[in-house]
Amino acid sequence: MTAILVVGAGPAGMSAAIELSNLGFAVTVVDDQSLPGGRIFAGIETREIKTHEERSGADLVAHFRRTGGTYLCKTEAWQIQGTKAFVTCDGHANLIDADFIVLATGAQERPMPFTGWQLPGVMTIGAAQILLKTARQIPDKPVWLAGSGPLLLLYAHQLKKAGGKVAGVLDTSRPGCVAAAARHLPGALPYGWRDLLQGARWLAEMRPSHIVRNVASIVARGEGRLSDVHFQTRSGATGQIAAELLLVHDGVVPSTHNTMAAGCGHRWNPTQRCFEPIVDQFCQSTIASVFVAGDGASIAGGRAAMMSGRLAAIGIARASGRLSEREATTSARPLQAGLVAAMRFRRFVDTLYPTVEMTLPDEALVCRCEEVLAGTVRAALAGRAQLGTDAVKIATRAGMGPCQGRQCGLSLARLVAEVHGQPLEAVRPMRIRPPLKPLTLQELATLLETTP
Amino acid sequence: MFHKVGPDETGGKLITVWIDDQPIAAEENEPLAAVLLRVEPYTSRMTPLSGAPRAPYCMMGVCFECLVEIDGMASSRGCMAQAREGMNIQRQVRRPDPLTEYGQ
Ligand code: FES
Numbered sequence: 001m002t003a004i005l006v007v008g009a010g011p012a013g014m015s016a017a018i019e020l021s022n023l024g025f026a027v028t029v030v031d032d033q034s035l036p037g038g039r040i041f042a043g044i045e046t047r048e049i050k051t052h053e054e055r056s057g058a059d060l061v062a063h064f065r066r067t068g069g070t071y072l073c074k075t076e077a078w079q080i081q082g083t084k085a086f087v088t089c090d091g092h093a094n095l096i097d098a099d100f101i102v103l104a105t106g107a108q109e110r111p112m113p114f115t116g117w118q119l120p121g122v123m124t125i126g127a128a129q130i131l132l133k134t135a136r137q138i139p140d141k142p143v144w145l146a147g148s149g150p151l152l153l154l155y156a157h158q159l160k161k162a163g164g165k166v167a168g169v170l171d172t173s174r175p176g177c178v179a180a181a182a183r184h185l186p187g188a189l190p191y192g193w194r195d196l197l198q199g200a201r202w203l204a205e206m207r208p209s210h211i212v213r214n215v216a217s218i219v220a221r222g223e224g225r226l227s228d229v230h231f232q233t234r235s236g237a238t239g240q241i242a243a244e245l246l247l248v249h250d251g252v253v254p255s256t257h258n259t260m261a262a263g264c265g266h267r268w269n270p271t272q273r274c275f276e277p278i279v280d281q282f283c284q285s286t287i288a289s290v291f292v293a294g295d296g297a298s299i300a301g302g303r304a305a306m307m308s309g310r311l312a313a314i315g316i317a318r319a320s321g322r323l324s325e326r327e328a329t330t331s332a333r334p335l336q337a338g339l340v341a342a343m344r345f346r347r348f349v350d351t352l353y354p355t356v357e358m359t360l361p362d363e364a365l366v367c368r369c370e371e372v373l374a375g376t377v378r379a380a381l382a383g384r385a386q387l388g389t390d391a392v393k394i395a396t397r398a399g400m401g402p403c404q405g406r407q408c409g410l411s412l413a414r415l416v417a418e419v420h421g422q423p424l425e426a427v428r429p430m431r432i433r434p435p436l437k438p439l440t441l442q443e444l445a446t447l448l449e450t451t452p
Numbered sequence: 453m454f455h456k457v458g459p460d461e462t463g464g465k466l467i468t469v470w471i472d473d474q475p476i477a478a479e480e481n482e483p484l485a486a487v488l489l490r491v492e493p494y495t496s497r498m499t500p501l502s503g504a505p506r507a508p509y510c511m512m513g514v515c516f517e518c519l520v521e522i523d524g525m526a527s528s529r530g531c532m533a534q535a536r537e538g539m540n541i542q543r544q545v546r547r548p549d550p551l552t553e554y555g556q
Contacts, residue, residue, distance in 0.1 A: 120507035127511035135486035
């Protein structure tokens with residue numbers, strides 16, 4: 001029987017697993033969390049269901065539990081090689097040999113470096129949202145938010161509903177985006193009118209005492225923890241606020257560590273300003289046995305991720321001969337059309353909230369783990385046009401720490417492009433090596449017992 | 453910095469974990485990093501290089517700022533670990549560099 005491994009139990013992974021099981025494949029799903037749902041539906045089985053979206057998430061999780069194949073929670077994949085995946089669970093390493101692999105590892109927040117972003121007291125808005133979803137935990141004082149994007153609005157709304165308060169917003173979004181986005185509005189409506197209505201409602205709710213618009217740069221200061229935030233607007237006005245907590249956000253980007261380590265081809269997405277794996281109409285990557293679904297392939301949100309997960313399943317059925325070309329094309333068509341509509345909606349959102357990428361001053365840390373400053377990276381690159389991201393890693397240790405470049409990879413690529421005067425399309429992202437997740441030697445040694 | 457809101461509808465058990473040998477109330481299965489963010493000084497570790505304090509940043513396993521020692525296992529991500537009764541958590545402190553700083 002054809003065996004499929006799905007990595008990730010978010011909307012894409014769960015949808016892929018359900019569809020693959022329906023198609024008669026033997027499916028194993030590994031996920032690093034203790035419950036299925038991914039980030040968007042984190043802890044959905046233990047939360048009270050309040051919205052339409054949460055209901056659909058809870059239904060999907062229930063469906064997945066019934067018919068999604070073998071589900072291994074708290075299991076981390078640390079290397080993908082062709083059709084083989086190495087995972088650890090509960091202190092034991094294992095080799096899973098599948099015929100096809102679906103990588104549905106989702107997104108992470110775009111790293112948002114600025115001077116002082118490493119201080120305790122600075123966190124991402126996504127982190128605050130996870131705290132709310134998994135621990136019913138909110139800031140104990142009115143909180144400052146900084147950045148831009150739909151998640152900022154959503155969190156402000158959720159925080160208010162949970163009894164919390166926004167003290168103010170340092171809004172980094174660019175002026176004039178509303179007009180630019182307007183022409184994408186008609187295309188966005190068929191897929192996203194509900195989301196747009198909701199977004200408009202959140203926007204109307206946003207009445208913190210202060211919104212500082214047009215913020216161009218932020219500096220976080222404090223002795224050992226955040227005490228003040230200094231900012232400058234694009235027109236040069238400066239200001240300062242006292243804050244012990246600052247929540248930041250600048251959109252999300254695909255988590256590409258798995259696809260990169262697996263050797264899939266990637267390209268630079270100039271609109272969303274991130275690297276993403278190259279996939280075809282059936283979610284197949286440049287490696288025939290590896291399919292990529294959901295936000296890990298391209299940022300489009302939870303509903304689109306469900307469609308792309310199902311599409312990957314059909315793609316595998318097509319590649320393995322379970323479905324004929326005709327059958328596959330017919331079943332894929334509505335999903336592909338749905339994804340086109342989702343992408344039109346995304347274009348509207350991306351135009352309304354384009355990536356900001358605040359200026360990266362020399363004294364800002366680029367690599368938080370190894371404490372490497374932007375200035376150090378610039379100095380290492382200056383006048384050495386042959387140096388790329390990997391060379392700069394060796395020269396400065398940026399990217400060598402435990403996060404393995406998840407927080408600095410994009411900034412390093414950006415600095416290489418900036419110093420060498422290259423377009424980002426021409427910059428090769430840092431090479432990602434196993435193990436992708438921390439692994440003890442003891443865990444590694446268990447491979448001898450678990451693998452024949 | 454953070455506090456809990458609303459009653460727990462999931463019937464999670466109240467438990468005690470130990471952070472740097474202090475007993476701390478927690479809810480079973482909540483992320484350990486969430487507990488760290490309710491307890492002064494709201495940090496998880498010091499960096500091995502400069503000894504600067506750090507705190508959980510992403511809560512989703514990608515920043516590695518929440519590294520703590522959990523029941524003797526160093527550099528465990530607090531945001532990926534769930535609170536259990538009696539868990540022993542030590543915030544990571546900077547240790548001297550064995551090549552340059554020992555014996556001085
Ligand atoms: S808070 Fe980022 S890895 Fe735990």
